[in-house]
Amino acid sequence: MSKNKSQKEYRLAADIAIFTVKDQALHILLVKRAERDDDPFSGMWALPGGFHRMELDDDIKDTAIRVLKAETGADAPYVEQLYTFSNKKRDPRFYVTSVGHFALMPYQSVRLNAGHGTTEAKWVPVRNNTVKRKLAFDHNIIVDMAIERVRSKLQYTAIAGHLLGEEFTRPQLLEVYEIILGCKLDKTHFNRSLVRADVLESTGRKEESKGHKRAELFRFKDGADTALFFPRGLVRASSKKDEG
Amino acid sequence: MSKNKSQKEYRLAADIAIFTVKDQALHILLVKRAERDDDPFSGMWALPGGFHRMELDDDIKDTAIRVLKAETGADAPYVEQLYTFSNKKRDPRFYVTSVGHFALMPYQSVRLNAGHGTTEAKWVPVRNNTVKRKLAFDHNIIVDMAIERVRSKLQYTAIAGHLLGEEFTRPQLLEVYEIILGCKLDKTHFNRSLVRADVLESTGRKEESKGHKRAELFRFKDGADTALFFPRGLVRASSKKDEG
DNA sequence: TGAATAGTGTCTTTCAGACAATATTGA
DNA sequence: TCAATATTGTCTGAAAGACACTATTCA
Numbered sequence: 001m002s003k004n005k006s007q008k009e010y011r012l013a014a015d016i017a018i019f020t021v022k023d024q025a026l027h028i029l030l031v032k033r034a035e036r037d038d039d040p041f042s043g044m045w046a047l048p049g050g051f052h053r054m055e056l057d058d059d060i061k062d063t064a065i066r067v068l069k070a071e072t073g074a075d076a077p078y079v080e081q082l083y084t085f086s087n088k089k090r091d092p093r094f095y096v097t098s099v100g101h102f103a104l105m106p107y108q109s110v111r112l113n114a115g116h117g118t119t120e121a122k123w124v125p126v127r128n129n130t131v132k133r134k135l136a137f138d139h140n141i142i143v144d145m146a147i148e149r150v151r152s153k154l155q156y157t158a159i160a161g162h163l164l165g166e167e168f169t170r171p172q173l174l175e176v177y178e179i180i181l182g183c184k185l186d187k188t189h190f191n192r193s194l195v196r197a198d199v200l201e202s203t204g205r206k207e208e209s210k211g212h213k214r215a216e217l218f219r220f221k222d223g224a225d226t227a228l229f230f231p232r233g234l235v236r237a238s239s240k241k242d243e244g
Numbered sequence: 245m246s247k248n249k250s251q252k253e254y255r256l257a258a259d260i261a262i263f264t265v266k267d268q269a270l271h272i273l274l275v276k277r278a279e280r281d282d283d284p285f286s287g288m289w290a291l292p293g294g295f296h297r298m299e300l301d302d303d304i305k306d307t308a309i310r311v312l313k314a315e316t317g318a319d320a321p322y323v324e325q326l327y328t329f330s331n332k333k334r335d336p337r338f339y340v341t342s343v344g345h346f347a348l349m350p351y352q353s354v355r356l357n358a359g360h361g362t363t364e365a366k367w368v369p370v371r372n373n374t375v376k377r378k379l380a381f382d383h384n385i386i387v388d389m390a391i392e393r394v395r396s397k398l399q400y401t402a403i404a405g406h407l408l409g410e411e412f413t414r415p416q417l418l419e420v421y422e423i424i425l426g427c428k429l430d431k432t433h434f435n436r437s438l439v440r441a442d443v444l445e446s447t448g449r450k451e452e453s454k455g456h457k458r459a460e461l462f463r464f465k466d467g468a469d470t471a472l473f474f475p476r477g478l479v480r481a482s483s484k485k486d487e488g
Numbered sequence: 489t490g491a492a493t494a495g496t497g498t499c500t501t502t503c504a505g506a507c508a509a510t511a512t513t514g515a
Numbered sequence: 516t517c518a519a520t521a522t523t524g525t526c527t528g529a530a531a532g533a534c535a536c537t538a539t540t541c542a
Contacts, residue, residue, distance in 0.1 A: 453520080
């Protein structure tokens with residue numbers, strides 16, 4: 001074990017791309033880093049994130065959840081690990097491994113706080129599947145990857161429901177899909193797919209609304225948020241040619 | 245910054261689930277750990293893996309590729325990051341973050357070597373989408389996740405071609421799909437899907453074979469191995485209802 | 489009653505899945 | 516010619532996609 005004095009120490013961190021939908025657009029939460037002389041990204045916008053703390057976090061996902069709670073004052077209904085970034089150029093002091101996550105939250109549930117080492121937190125709209133601003137570290141890459149992952153998961157799961165509250169109507173869910181995918185979808189097919197996938201259960205109640213028919217309120221069946229939504233593909237559930 | 249003496253140091257490691265197809269079955273490469281008194285998993289079978297080394301590896305993927313090369317004597321045509329496991333119970337000495345990877349290799353390209361700290365390396369068949377043996381660390385979880393990821397990616401990409409050589413026939417590719425998915429697939433539909441997805445280009449040559457029509461040899465078009473293979477889903481490329 | 493939106497009916501096109509027919513090779 | 520496998524043709528049913536129709540609500 002030749003331990004070189006010049007070697008950096010390893011550190012573990014979590015970054016998290018927190019998404020919500022407001023004003024008819026997908027938004028992502030960014031924080032402004034405090035002004036500090038020894039920080040190469042001083043004053044820049046970045047994803048919320050923080051170092052792993054052994055006394056608080058078992059898994060690195062716990063770090064992401066802890067940071068998210070600190071920034072938003074709420075628990076995210078959906079957090080998923082995205083990709084792990086490790087690179088000696090990331091930080092001058094340590095060899096930092098950053099585990100990127102993404103989360104989906106209903107806009108109403110959030111009360112923004114600037115977290116530790118940051119001076120401001122705000123929702124920034126996602127346009128053309130990216131964020132214009134130049135961010136600290138390699139956060140632009142994480143953001144782009146997170147957006148891509150969310151859009152891709154939408155194609156085959158119903159996770160977008162987590163951007164709404166516990167209960168939501170099918171037209172609301174459809175609108176979220178249209179916003180994120182950036183195209184109009186057919187409500188007939190959308191509703192039929194939801195029925196066939198059997199992911200929603202009715203609350204029996206209807207939304208409040210003005211001047212038109214009220215939509216029925218639904219919630220996810222247990223575990224159905226990640227179930228296959230549009231299961232068409234190579235292997236069909238109905239396939240009769242199974243081997244032994 | 246209160247630095248507790250009792251805190252472990254952080255370490256970064258890569259583990260890699262290396263798959264191949266031989267004898268009509270999916271196989272995974274396992275290594276036997278050396279017998280050592282201070283190793284809680286002494287003598288157990290495990291995934292190939294190793295610690296990140298700052299002087300050799302920039303990204304953690306470099307660690308995975310380095311380990312893979314040492315074990316197999318070859319470069320894998322396909323390596324992908326899978327999931328990152330971090331847990332204080334993983335190792336008594338350090339807080340180890342292990343970045344799990346998976347790789348696909350043609351069987352013929354591999355010459356197995358027992359790597360550093362291991363006494364044996366061998367291919368073990370995957371049965372019922374898992375590996376029976378009890379493995380060191382949390383490697384059974386990594387293995388199951390890797391198998392699941394490979395099967396799932398097969399549904400919408402053509403990456404299974406990397407289990408064959410540079411050039412392969414469509415019947416060979418079909419067989420790999422049938423082996424991994426565990427069911428018979430229709431060759432008509434399979435071929436038509438390959439054509440529609442436009443992922444293969446002909447070499448103009450045919451395979452050698454005995455007593456029957458020879459199949460045409462294909463290779464991937466550039467980047468087509470990860471292109472969408474069965475693109476049917478919510479949003480079609482042909483959709484004409486795009487928004488502004 | 490009319491505007492607005494929810495929800496359903498139905499038609500067409502596409503494609504998965506099944507199977508048949510033809511093509512090529514070596515014995 | 517025959518066995519074996521590759522490759523292509525064709526039919527059927529299910530689902531995608533488009534659009535029209537009915538239902539409900541409030542002004």
